[in-house]
Amino acid sequence: MTNVERFWEASVAEAVSTRHPPDQSAEILARLNAPPEPAKRKRVVRWIRYPVELAAAAALIVAIGFATGLIQWPEETIEQSDPERTWAAGPGADLRETESGLQLESGYLLLKTGAPDVRRGDSLFTNLEGVAVVCAGDMPSDEEHSAIQTWLHERKVDEAMIAKATRWAAGAAMCVLMLQGTAQLDGQEVKAAEKTASAPVWHEVASVMDLDRLPRDAKYVRMSGMSAEYLPVVAGFERLEGISFQYGKNFSASHLDALTRLPELRNLDVRGGQWGGRPDYSALAKMKKLQVAGLDLYIPSGAEDEDREAVERLVAEQVVDFRQIAERGVKLNFSASSSASPYLQQLREAFPEIHEMWVFNADDDTCKQLSQFSQLRRLKLDWSKAGELGYVYISRLPALVDLELKLWEAMEESYVHHLSKIKSLRSLVLDCVQINQSHTYVRPGVISVLAGMTQLECLELSQHYWTQLAILDGRSKTPFSASGNLQSFTISVDESPMAFEQIPGGGPRHPFDLGFLVGAKEIRILSTGDRRFQGLARDDVPGGNPELAKRLEVIRTEIRDIRSSEEQWQANWAGALSRYPNLKRVELDRAAGGTGLVWHGGSLAAGVNEKLPNVEVVDVSAR
Amino acid sequence: MVVATQTKPSTEQIIHAHQRDVWRFLVALGCEAAEADDLTQETFLAVLRGKFEYRGEQETAAWLRRSAKNLFISSIRKRRRASLAPNLDDADADWAQYQAAMPEDERIAWLRECVTELAERVQLALKQRYEDGLSREEMATRLGMEPSAVRSLLERARQRLRECVERKQRRDER
Numbered sequence: 076m077t078n079v080e081r082f083w084e085a086s087v088a089e090a091v092s093t094r095h096p097p098d099q100s101a102e103i104l105a106r107l108n109a110p111p112e113p114a115k116r117k118r119v120v121r122w123i124r125y126p127v128e129l130a131a132a133a134a135l136i137v138a139i140g141f142a143t144g145l146i147q148w149p150e151e152t153i154e155q156s157d158p159e160r161t162w163a164a165g166p167g168a169d170l171r172e173t174e175s176g177l178q179l180e181s182g183y184l185l186l187k188t189g190a191p192d193v194r195r196g197d198s199l200f201t202n203l204e205g206v207a208v209v210c211a212g213d214m215p216s217d218e219e220h221s222a223i224q225t226w227l228h229e230r231k232v233d234e235a236m237i238a239k240a241t242r243w244a245a246g247a248a249m250c251v252l253m254l255q256g257t258a259q260l261d262g263q264e265v266k267a268a269e270k271t272a273s274a275p276v277w278h279e280v281a282s283v284m285d286l287d288r289l290p291r292d293a294k295y296v297r298m299s300g301m302s303a304e305y306l307p308v309v310a311g312f313e314r315l316e317g318i319s320f321q322y323g324k325n326f327s328a329s330h331l332d333a334l335t336r337l338p339e340l341r342n343l344d345v346r347g348g349q350w351g352g353r354p355d356y357s358a359l360a361k362m363k364k365l366q367v368a369g370l371d372l373y374i375p376s377g378a379e380d381e382d383r384e385a386v387e388r389l390v391a392e393q394v395v396d397f398r399q400i401a402e403r404g405v406k407l408n409f410s411a412s413s414s415a416s417p418y419l420q421q422l423r424e425a426f427p428e429i430h431e432m433w434v435f436n437a438d439d440d441t442c443k444q445l446s447q448f449s450q451l452r453r454l455k456l457d458w459s460k461a462g463e464l465g466y467v468y469i470s471r472l473p474a475l476v477d478l479e480l481k482l483w484e485a486m487e488e489s490y491v492h493h494l495s496k497i498k499s500l501r502s503l504v505l506d507c508v509q510i511n512q513s514h515t516y517v518r519p520g521v522i523s524v525l526a527g528m529t530q531l532e533c534l535e536l537s538q539h540y541w542t543q544l545a546i547l548d549g550r551s552k553t554p555f556s557a558s559g560n561l562q563s564f565t566i567s568v569d570e571s572p573m574a575f576e577q578i579p580g581g582g583p584r585h586p587f588d589l590g591f592l593v594g595a596k597e598i599r600i601l602s603t604g605d606r607r608f609q610g611l612a613r614d615d616v617p618g619g620n621p622e623l624a625k626r627l628e629v630i631r632t633e634i635r636d637i638r639s640s641e642e643q644w645q646a647n648w649a650g651a652l653s654r655y656p657n658l659k660r661v662e663l664d665r666a667a668g669g670t671g672l673v674w675h676g677g678s679l680a681a682g683v684n685e686k687l688p689n690v691e692v693v694d695v696s697a698r
Numbered sequence: 699m700v701v702a703t704q705t706k707p708s709t710e711q712i713i714h715a716h717q718r719d720v721w722r723f724l725v726a727l728g729c730e731a732a733e734a735d736d737l738t739q740e741t742f743l744a745v746l747r748g749k750f751e752y753r754g755e756q757e758t759a760a761w762l763r764r765s766a767k768n769l770f771i772s773s774i775r776k777r778r779r780a781s782l783a784p785n786l787d788d789a790d791a792d793w794a795q796y797q798a799a800m801p802e803d804e805r806i807a808w809l810r811e812c813v814t815e816l817a818e819r820v821q822l823a824l825k826q827r828y829e830d831g832l833s834r835e836e837m838a839t840r841l842g843m844e845p846s847a848v849r850s851l852l853e854r855a856r857q858r859l860r861e862c863v864e865r866k867q868r869r870d871e872r
Contacts, residue, residue: 077792078796081727081728082726082793085725085726086805087824087828088725088828090806090813090859091809091810091813091828092829096722096725096734097735099713099738100710100714103713103717103739103743106743439818463840489840
């Protein structure tokens with residue numbers, strides 16, 4: 076190969092890949108202005124430029140951070156003794172290094188423990204114990220904040236850390252965004268956000284009976300696929316702050332109008348609603364405290380056959396409506412169908428900062444359009460028809476954190492391989508309700524790729540027939556490692572005639588055996604009938620790993636209803652749970668849609684607590 | 699002397715004007731992206747802290763490339779690995795000629811347009827090769843082809859892209 080051929084190949088590689096020359100002007104200038112380096116000194120911001128090392132470190136941080144509420148910086152990747160590795164300049168930052176620290180003129184810096192003091196005018200940033208961004212001048216605008224976030228993403232700073240830090244502290248001549256720990260700005264202590272408030276408790280309502288049971292002081296309610304006629308009923312719960320009403324049927328403007336009676340409503344998601352035409356969101360203007368709304372981009376059915384210009388006008392009209400809502404400070408999340416693919420660009424241009432999208436029937440072209448949404452953090456593809464190319468496009472999303480896929484077809488290993496390249500990804504849901512027994516939903520190869528995605532903190536596998544689930548196949552060893560970073564593993568299991576005894580290779584007999592198969596700190600078992608819990612757990616789960624069992628700290632499980640005798644349950648559960656040496660808590664919840672013929676979760680919890688005093692078993696169904 | 703008529707740009711302007719070219723040159727020589735980041739910084743430090751005198755853009759670019767190439771060779775020796783680019787002696791001169799034929803930014807932009815004109819399967823193959831870094835054997839498995847067919851497919855793709863870019867350049871010149 077000649078040099079020119081090699082150069083041509085490099086050009087092609089750059090054109091088809093995400094590999095581009097970075098702007099290193101600030102780093103080079105900073106180093107030029109710094110005193111000459113000793114021969115073996117390590118280089119500025121090297122710690123930020125090794126994605127593999129940092130991804131591994133970030134995953135470790137998140138593991139600790141989620142357990143303690145405080146994200147810790149990966150100390151092993153940064154040497155305290157080498158001050159040059161403790162800060163990095165943002166693009167275009169104007170600064171100089173002086174004997175007393177850094178003199179910042181414009182732009183922003185990322186700093187960590189051990190970084191030099193930063194001065195600008197009368198402002199002094201000092202005593203940093205943690206991680207912070209220091210920005211010259213006034214607090215950044217939303218656009219500037221977003222640009223800084225993007226830069227932090229590019230620098231592979233941990234996603235959870237970035238997401239948590241939203242409040243700037245202003246000094247005399249500069250401002251600070253604390254990502255972790257504490258520091259002093261102009262003599263005042265500034266600190267990172269404390270542990271995030273406990274997650275809101277969403278009450279699942281899947282039936283009229285659930286609605287009857289909804290506590291009067293409920294703050295968050297989630298309903299799916301129900302008639303919009305129920306919205307006026309929901310509006311009777313005056314303390315509601317969040318309503319997720321997805322796939323609502325027979326929507327009309329009056330249904331939404333009923334929700335204007337809720338004085339505290341901050342979060343409303345009505346995506347996927349059946350409107351019988353263009354949705355009317357005018358009622359949202361009367362929701363004074365609304366902060367987040369999930370809305371549909373409406374494209375008439377058969378739009379592909381219509382005049383493109385007419386649809387573009389329709390989209391433009393909707394964009395105007397959306398803008399009016401957004402201008403009130405409401406953050407908008409959108410959903411659309413694959414027929415909206417040609418118009419997603421219009422939406423993106425109007426709302427370049429979109430963080431969350433939900434698309435129905437997405438195909439490869441839809442994914443290609445979505446790959447242009449560079450700020451996208453959360454993406455849900457319902458009934459995805461995307462092929463491998465679609466997943467290649469999705470893998471290009473630079474800031475994607477949560478990905479939820481509901482699939483028509485079995486997940487192919489090659490698809491997951493592409494997803495595994497999204498280093499920012501923390502949560503992945505694979506849901507495939509259409510698969511029947513003749514399909515192999517999750518193949519062993521897929522599970523292996525998933526197990527190797529060390530960036531993941533949350534993994535959810537949902538399906539109907541779990542006898543096909545490879546990790547439950549006792550003939551092969553679980554690919555999950557005890558050194559993984561998985562915080563939460565969720566499995567959703569519908570009622571099925573399959574018994575545990577039918578699992579290939581004599582696999583687990585009890586849902587709690589999952590603790591030996593995945594290395595998660597928390598396991599969630601959703602929507603299971605009580606027959607699942609009647610079998611005796613195995614001490615030698617085939618393919619399982621006792622080391623994985625040591626990681627398990629929390630089990631959360633939903634049960635539709637309990638009809639068995641309490642004594643039988645208590646004995647089974649105590650035996651099954653006693654195998655986990657570090658188990659701290661078990662939450663027992665009633666699944667949405669449960670008949671509630673007999674529910675004695677409270678007495679079950681009390682009985683198991685008596686046998687296992689070190690494990691807190693709690694019935695949370697009444698909260 | 700050319701230098702007499704040149705206005706000397708600031709250090710920042712020099713860095714800004716040449717850093718992308720240096721990085722691309724290093725990658726074309728066979729550097730990984732992270733290593734190219736490092737060596738680009740080292741190149742500028744070595745040149746700008748040394749006896750560099752501004753003598754015009756082209757000479758600055760040539761000076762930087764020579765330094766970059768030397769640092770790359772040094773890096774290869776330190777790591778005791780085989781050179782990925784056998785014609786290193788002429789590499790900087792060849793690169794200058796390559797860039798003279800068409801600025802790289804322009805070439806990349808046209809290439810991106812041309813890639814979209816290829817069949818989806820070919821686009822996927824290019825992606826697998828250059829973004830995912832798959833070997834021909836791995837690609838063959840994914841694409842359901844023989845490794846030799848993958849090689850032909852990639853060669854044809856590169857050739858078509860070359861023709862497409864040249865066509866666009868000719869059209870642009872008209």
